[in-house]
Amino acid sequence: MRWRFIVLLALALAARCLVIPVRVTGDSMLPTYAHGRLSVASPVPYWFRAPRRGDIVLIGRKGLAYGYLKRILSLPGETVEMRNGELWVNGRQVPEPHALFSSAWRWPAVTLAVDEYLVMGDNRQIPQALHCWGEVRKCDLRGVLLW
Numbered sequence: 001m002r003w004r005f006i007v008l009l010a011l012a013l014a015a016r017c018l019v020i021p022v023r024v025t026g027d028s029m030l031p032t033y034a035h036g037r038l039s040v041a042s043p044v045p046y047w048f049r050a051p052r053r054g055d056i057v058l059i060g061r062k063g064l065a066y067g068y069l070k071r072i073l074s075l076p077g078e079t080v081e082m083r084n085g086e087l088w089v090n091g092r093q094v095p096e097p098h099a100l101f102s103s104a105w106r107w108p109a110v111t112l113a114v115d116e117y118l119v120m121g122d123n124r125q126i127p128q129a130l131h132c133w134g135e136v137r138k139c140d141l142r143g144v145l146l147w
Contacts, residue, residue, distance in 0.1 A: 018044055020143050022058060022069065028121030029069050031100050032056070041143035051075070051117060051141060053094075059119065060142040067142055070119035070133065071098065080118050081109040101125040110135075117141070 020041040024033045033039065033056075041058040051057065051072055060067040073087055073094070074080035080089050085103040087094045103124035112118060112135060120133035 018042055020058060022067075022145065024069060025066075028123050028126060029056070029071075030123040030125075032071075032098055032122045033069060040146045042146055043141075043143040045144050046141065051138070051144070054098075056145040057119065058142040058145065059136055059140050061140055069145065070121055070136075072117050073120055074112060074118035076112050076114050076116055076138075078118075079109050079111045082107045085124060098122050099124050103128070115139070 020043075022039045022041050024035055024037045024039065027035055053072055053075055055072045056069060057072060058067045059070055073096075074089050078089050079091070080087070082088070082105045085105050087096055088109075099122050101124045105124060105128045107128075110118075115138045116135045117138065118134070119136055
């Protein structure tokens, strides 16, 4: 009987590390994910592959009790900038079919470090000054959204 408890406890702890429940709060990921939507993230895919442009990731930093959902727009070592709301990576415009709302956002070119990713929400109607975005380190990526 005692070994069953130990097995169940081990399975529960493993499941908590492999699957992270997510409830979307706010509108930064519209139209892809609406406020209140339930989803699941997992670190497991990143055990077998590197994060990719377009992945929607759960970002968590030490000391925060919550995480952010954002889309990876640029990868380590790339130079990225925003020109009149259009994403440019390494001097080439990158289509963003998920960002249905246009903007006039701008920021100068920045080259990402070897462990940095540029992330941003899909909703570009939010004023740039109020939008939470920027460079994150790979260690801050808690998982990729599975659905």
